[in-house]
Amino acid sequence: MAEHKSYSNKIGLWGWLGGGRWGFERYLYTLHRITGLGMLLYFCLHIFVTSSRVFGLDAWEKWMGTFESPLFMVGEFLVFVAFAFHALNGIRLILIELGFSVGKAEEPVYPYKSSLNVQRPLMVVLMIVAAVLVAAGGYDLFALSH
Template sequence: METEVASSEKPHLPNRLGVKGWVWAGRYTLERYLYTLHRLTGLGLLLYVALHLGANGFRLGGEESWTSAIDFLTNPFGRVVEYLVMAAFAFHALNGGRLILQHLGYTLGKPKPPIYPYVDSMRRRRPLTWVMLAVIVALAIYILVEFVT
């Protein structure tokens, strides 16, 4: 029986794996796990933005209200959350840039004849992924040093 499914343009198969499919559905490549991490950091940042906008409301209460809110949020746990937000932003932004370049076809390179051993498009893009990961790690370390010092 044909069922009505979620798409404004055309029907597609139901997502049988659900959230489990984010983690495992066979042998995933590195990029697939980056995709999962992209989603997790996106959801985390969205949650942080919601809390941040809520906290901004204390500004409407004047100086005393704002200062007491900032004092409440200024603690080691708050600093850890702040660092995680910065690191998540660095990852999400750089990985998002990589995805945009890939989706628009800029990282495919010139077409090559299919001569053995074949190199699929994902492996041809892999150097960009490693460079991006190196920059993210360097940024995460830099931000950590800035926070600690």
């Protein structure tokens, strides 16, 4: 085939983040990745902070004192939100990726329904559970702790 000049139209990260007329599951896909990366960042910070104990009690208490500010409280809550979402959505993905809750192949009849419709009740239930967890976590963190 003759060589021809063409323009690379790959959209990179915009493929994750680009909104528009997309389905709900695509946002869950993006959020799952963002929360996963967020928790990885938290995990690294967590190891860094807890390792301060080897430098003595003073170093440990200095770091712990830093985290008592309201800003870090909110950050801690966001980590919990990320955990609740990532865990519950992860259960949905594990079930789906093992072929559960996507239904069997069927003759497509217009207007088409897909496996997305089949898994949606599971998605709704798990997202409600995640929301309840987040509410309980927020109540515990902001109302009971003070």
